[in-house]
Amino acid sequence: MSVMAHATAAQSGAGEATAKRGGWTPYWLLLPGLLWLVVFFIVPTVQLFTVSLQSQFPDYPGYYYRDVNVGNYATAFSQFLGHFGRSLFFAGLATIFGFLLGYPLAYAMAFKAGKWRNVMMICVIAPFFTSFILRTIAWRQILADEGPVVSTLKFLHVMPENGRITETAIAVVAGLTYNFLPFMVLPIYASLERADPRLIEAGGDLYANGFTTFRTVTLPLSMPGVLAGTLLTFIPAAGDYVNAELLGSDISTKMVGNVIESQFFKVPGGFPTAASLSFTLMALILVLVMVYVRRFGTEELV
Amino acid sequence: MSPTPRFAPRDPQVQSLVRTAQAGMASRRRFLSLAGLGVSGAALAACAPPLPPAGGKAALKLPKDVSSTDKTVKWANWTAYLDYDEDAKNYPTLEAFIKDTGIAATYSEDIEDNDTYFSKIAPQLRAGQDIDRDIFTLTDWMASRVIQAQLCQPLELIRMPNAANLLEPLKDVSFDPGRNYSLTWQSGFAGIGYNKAKVGRELKSIDDLWAEDLKGKVVALTEFRDTAALIMQNQGVDITGNFTKDQIGKAFDEVSKRIADQNIRRMRGNSYLEDLKSGNAIAGIVWSGDLFILRTETEDENWEFVIPESGGTLWSDNMMVPITSTHRRNAQTLMNYYYQPDVAAQVAAWVNYVCPVQGAQEELAKTDPDLAQSPFIFPTAEYIKEKNIQSFRALTPQEDQDYSAMWAKVVGN
Numbered sequence: 001m002s003v004m005a006h007a008t009a010a011q012s013g014a015g016e017a018t019a020k021r022g023g024w025t026p027y028w029l030l031l032p033g034l035l036w037l038v039v040f041f042i043v044p045t046v047q048l049f050t051v052s053l054q055s056q057f058p059d060y061p062g063y064y065y066r067d068v069n070v071g072n073y074a075t076a077f078s079q080f081l082g083h084f085g086r087s088l089f090f091a092g093l094a095t096i097f098g099f100l101l102g103y104p105l106a107y108a109m110a111f112k113a114g115k116w117r118n119v120m121m122i123c124v125i126a127p128f129f130t131s132f133i134l135r136t137i138a139w140r141q142i143l144a145d146e147g148p149v150v151s152t153l154k155f156l157h158v159m160p161e162n163g164r165i166t167e168t169a170i171a172v173v174a175g176l177t178y179n180f181l182p183f184m185v186l187p188i189y190a191s192l193e194r195a196d197p198r199l200i201e202a203g204g205d206l207y208a209n210g211f212t213t214f215r216t217v218t219l220p221l222s223m224p225g226v227l228a229g230t231l232l233t234f235i236p237a238a239g240d241y242v243n244a245e246l247l248g249s250d251i252s253t254k255m256v257g258n259v260i261e262s263q264f265f266k267v268p269g270g271f272p273t274a275a276s277l278s279f280t281l282m283a284l285i286l287v288l289v290m291v292y293v294r295r296f297g298t299e300e301l302v
Numbered sequence: 303m304s305p306t307p308r309f310a311p312r313d314p315q316v317q318s319l320v321r322t323a324q325a326g327m328a329s330r331r332r333f334l335s336l337a338g339l340g341v342s343g344a345a346l347a348a349c350a351p352p353l354p355p356a357g358g359k360a361a362l363k364l365p366k367d368v369s370s371t372d373k374t375v376k377w378a379n380w381t382a383y384l385d386y387d388e389d390a391k392n393y394p395t396l397e398a399f400i401k402d403t404g405i406a407a408t409y410s411e412d413i414e415d416n417d418t419y420f421s422k423i424a425p426q427l428r429a430g431q432d433i434d435r436d437i438f439t440l441t442d443w444m445a446s447r448v449i450q451a452q453l454c455q456p457l458e459l460i461r462m463p464n465a466a467n468l469l470e471p472l473k474d475v476s477f478d479p480g481r482n483y484s485l486t487w488q489s490g491f492a493g494i495g496y497n498k499a500k501v502g503r504e505l506k507s508i509d510d511l512w513a514e515d516l517k518g519k520v521v522a523l524t525e526f527r528d529t530a531a532l533i534m535q536n537q538g539v540d541i542t543g544n545f546t547k548d549q550i551g552k553a554f555d556e557v558s559k560r561i562a563d564q565n566i567r568r569m570r571g572n573s574y575l576e577d578l579k580s581g582n583a584i585a586g587i588v589w590s591g592d593l594f595i596l597r598t599e600t601e602d603e604n605w606e607f608v609i610p611e612s613g614g615t616l617w618s619d620n621m622m623v624p625i626t627s628t629h630r631r632n633a634q635t636l637m638n639y640y641y642q643p644d645v646a647a648q649v650a651a652w653v654n655y656v657c658p659v660q661g662a663q664e665e666l667a668k669t670d671p672d673l674a675q676s677p678f679i680f681p682t683a684e685y686i687k688e689k690n691i692q693s694f695r696a697l698t699p700q701e702d703q704d705y706s707a708m709w710a711k712v713v714g715n
Contacts, residue, residue, distance in 0.1 A: 061703040146581035164518060166582060167568055250561045250569050251714035262715035265421035268703045270710075 052275035062269040072276040080259050080277060084284065087255040090169070090244075091237035094176035095184075098233045099226070101177070102184035106225070107218075109185075110192035124185050132179060136246045139175055140166055143247070167249040175243035183232035191225030192218070227296060231289060238285055256281050362625075364455055369631035373405045376629075377437040377636065378412040378419075380619065381572045382595045383488065385652035395648050399639050405632050410435075415524050415571035416444040417706075427453045427625055436629040437621050437636065439487045443527060445620040446477035446696060449484065454622040455630050456482050462634050464641035467660045472618065476696060484620035485637050488591070488649075489656035491607075491678065491691060492528040493614040495578070495593040496585035499604040507611045508536040511585060512565045521574040521586035522557070522566050526709040527694045528615065529569070529587050530554055535613040535690065542692050550705060554712045561712070569713050578605075590678050594654035607678065613690030618658065650679050 055067035077084070109120045127135060143149055143165040153159040165171050195218065203213030219226075241257025248254065260277050263270035384393050396407055412435070413419045420440065423433045428451075440448060448454050459465055465485055478484050496505050505511065511520050522529045531541050533553040539545050560566045567583055568574075575592055577583040579600060593607040623633045639645060643661030650657040651666060657679050667674040677685045685691075697705065 059700075061699040140576070141580060144580040144582050162518065164567075164582070167518075249567070249714075251558075254714040259715045262710050262713075266417040266715070267706045267710050268699075270707070 048275050048278060051271055052279050054272045054275075056269065056272075064269065064272060069272070072272045073280060076273050076276040077280055080256065083254055083256045083259050084281070086253065087238045087257070087281070088284070088288070090173050090176060090253075090255060091234050091240075093173045094180060094237045095230050095234045097173070097177040098181050098184040099230060102181055102229065103188055103222075103226075106185050106188035106192055106222075109189050110195075111197075124182050128182065133242060133246075136175055136179065136242055139171075139178070140246055143171055143174075166247055167253075169248070169253050171247035172244050172253050172255075175247045176237045176240060179240075179243065180233040180237050183236075184229040187228035187232065188222055188225040191222045195221040223296070227293070231292075235285055235289065239281060362452060362456070364630075365626060365628050367630050368628045369635075372629065373403075373632065374629060375405055375407045375436045375632035375636050376434060377407065377409050377439075377633075378435045379409065379437075379439045379487070380413045381411045381575065382592055383411070383439070383619075383653055383655075384409060385649050395640070395645050398645075399636060403635055403639070405635060407632075407636060413439065414573060416441050417525070418571070420444055420447070423624070424451075424453065430626060432626045432628070433624055435624060436627040436633045438624060439619045439621050441525075441527075441617050441619050442475065442477060443694070443696060445484050445622060448622060449478055453625050454483050455625055455627065457485065457623065457634060457637075458630075461631070462638040462641070464638045467641050467643065467646075469658050469660060472658055475618075478620075484622045485641070486618045486658040487621045487640075488653060489616060489618040489658055491590040491609060491614045491616055491656070492523065492532060492587060493590060493607060493609045494585065495588035495596075495605065495607050497578070497602070497604045498606050499602075500584040504606075505585060505608065508532055508587075511587070512560060512563075516565070516585055518564050518567045519582075519584045520566050521577050521583040521588075522560075522569050523574065523587050523589075524569045524571050524713065526550075526554070526705060526712075527617070528589075529557060530709070531615045531694045532587055532610060532612075533557060535615075535692070536610065538612075540692070541615070541694050543695065545695075547701075547704070551708065554708055558712050561714070589655075591653045591655035594678070595652075609689045609691060613692060616656070616686070616691045616693050618656075654678055656681060 050066060051064075052072055053066075053068050053070070054064040054072075055069040057063040057065055105120075105124070109117055109124075113120050141147060145164055145166075150159065150163070150165055154161060154163070165174075199221065200213060200217050203217045204210075208216065238255075239257050241255060241261050244253055244255045244258050245261075256277060260274045260281075263274035263277065267273075385395055386392075387394050393409060396409055399405070400407055419438070423435075423438070426433050457465075459482070462485075465481065468481065468486060472486050472489075473481060475481075494505050494508070494511065498504070501516065530550060530553040533556050534541050534545065534550065537549075537553060537556070539549045539553070557566070561569070568577065570577060572592075574583070574586060574588060575596060578586070578588075578596060588607070590607050593605045596605045597603055621633075621637055623630050627633065640649065641659055643659055644665045646657055646659035646662040647665035647669070650662055651670060651673055654676070655678070657663070663674050663680045666679075674680065681691070
């Protein structure tokens with residue numbers, strides 16, 4: 001107690017000195033991060049925003065001038081509404097499937113794996129050792145018409161003789177789910193692993209059956225992980241274009257990412273449309289995430 | 303009552319640090335929002351259209367050539383476009399070149415389609431950055447864009463005596479008269495490719511591709527100058543003439559319909575070969591040489607290439623030196639090497655594309671007399687006429703932009 005009092009007295013005595021000395025230190029510590037943010041986030045975002053408002057130069061195809069052409073947003077949104085819808089729908093499905101697959105996996109890793117925990121951990125992380133695109137291309141081979149999956153399904157007569165998996169929405173959602181699964185598993189695992197097992201035991205002591213304990217104790221304890229996992233899956237999945245490009249078809253499964261890619265890279269002078277699409281997507285996701293976090297959020301977002 | 307932080311620091315010194323950091327955060331937010339306002343204000347101020355871009359060409363400034371000291375050359379090309387030895391895992395003609403000249407040549411199959419590749423490198427070239435390639439190989443219409451935008455270096459023809467072996471009709475192309483900037487790598491046809499055994503009959507016209515039993519088993523090329531051109535020919539439009547927006551639009555509609563009806567499984571760039579190999583597709587609109595390579599790779603003689611009854615298209619891919627390359631001389635040495643008739647014959651025998659080198663036919667006749675008669679490698683003028691093989695006319699920049707935007711919709715973007 002006396003030590004505490006002493007420290008407090010010393011502190012109040014040296015108060016002004018500390019304030020002076022420490023005045024700039026936090027800023028210096030923040031500087032690298034701030035610079036990073038400015039160079040790689042603020043500047044490109046502002047630049048993208050100005051591009052999204054550009055107008056086409058009359059009679060000079062491919063040339064644009066600075067303008068405040070809000071019409072870009074209107075055309076982008078009205079023309080590609082379907083793509084926005086698909087992006088959010090596919091990403092939503094991938095998040096739900098990711099959760100349904102990921103939660104039991106994380107649960108098993110946290111509580112049931114024992115000495116196998118590290119092995120399971122490596123199995124979850126190992127896919128990251130190869131490129132995302134290569135893994136998706138591999139899925140194209142696995143799901144090909146003469147590949148193992150389709151042949152088996154056809155043999156079992158689950159699938160019609162002329163059926164296919166690649167170039168369908170099923171393949172795109174499966175690809176998204178697969179590619180973002182680790183982002184779902186790891187945060188859930190982290191929060192389950194931190195959960196106090198005595199609380200779960202207490203559930204049993206209070207005569208709750210297994211399901212009630214899970215519903216009222218385990219799940220709420222893991223909510224921060226679930227929230228982080230769903231966000232880490234949904235946000236990148238909504239902006240993804242690789243899965244739709246490699247596993248999807250031409251019209252019915254294209255997502256916003258594909259339009260942005262094509263407007264940027266394939267349509268001469270498509271930059272303003274692409275930029276306004278990017279911005280609309282960003283805004284849309286921001287709103288959705290805010291609503292989601294408000295609704296289910298905790299302050300303990302991992 | 304305000305919510306208590308989870309780790310309320312007890313140490314007053316830490317507390318004061320936390321407070322300072324929090325204050326900093328607030329001011330950072332304020333700063334950022336102000337900065338954002340400032341920039342968008344500048345954007346608002348600039349509403350009136352500026353002067354149009356100036357015409358005429360700027361004087362070209364070439365980078366210093368280091369070919370004599372740095373003996374390397376890097377070549378970007380398309381898939382299945384250079385003779386390849388499956389066993390040795392190398393390119394025999396390129397190996398011979400390295401041995402002869404001591405120039406370490408590297409070859410990469412970078413190009414999936416013209417648009418994607420060009421959009422990737424153009425910003426770098428415009429900014430004067432090295433793209434780590436000394437030769438790239440692009441199709442006529444894209445070569446035209448590259449030359450007009452001054453993104454490639456002029457060639458020193460005097461150092462490339464073999465370039466004179468270029469076929470006469472290719473010497474004076476509209477986009478590069480006299481071939482000062484580009485040299486043809488290969489030419490080829492777009493037409494129908496299919497697996498005779500799997501399809502079970504012969505395919506002769508574009509309409510044959512839309513047969514009920516081929517539904518979902520057909521691929522088509524992503525560039526409209528291939529796919530839509532063939533369909534336009536099928537609809538009786540002259541693709542070399544002044545066709546109208548309605549005429550090309552009609553062909554685009556046909557493609558849309560075929561995609562919607564799931565006749566066409568997928569539009570692809572050069573990667574359509576993967577679909578044919580995996581069995582996802584057994585027929586499609588393809589490039590001539592690829593199908594012969596597919597025969598070798600899959601050891602299946604049933605892959606056939608035919609020019610549709612309504613006609614096919616002829617295009618060329620052209621080697622050019624990027625404006626920022628510092629190995630132009632090495633690149634020229636390489637181009638010159640591939641214009642030796644015997645080397646060209648060796649390449650032609652493997653790639654099965656139209657060989658642009660005079661004298662190669664005689665060289666090939668020495669080793670493979672049958673192949674030397676192949677109309678897909680050495681087409682005669684009569685063959686081209688009889689089969690109605692045409693080149694897609696050059697589009698004006700405005701048409702190019704309009705049709706590209708229309709086409710993007712067709713393929714779902």
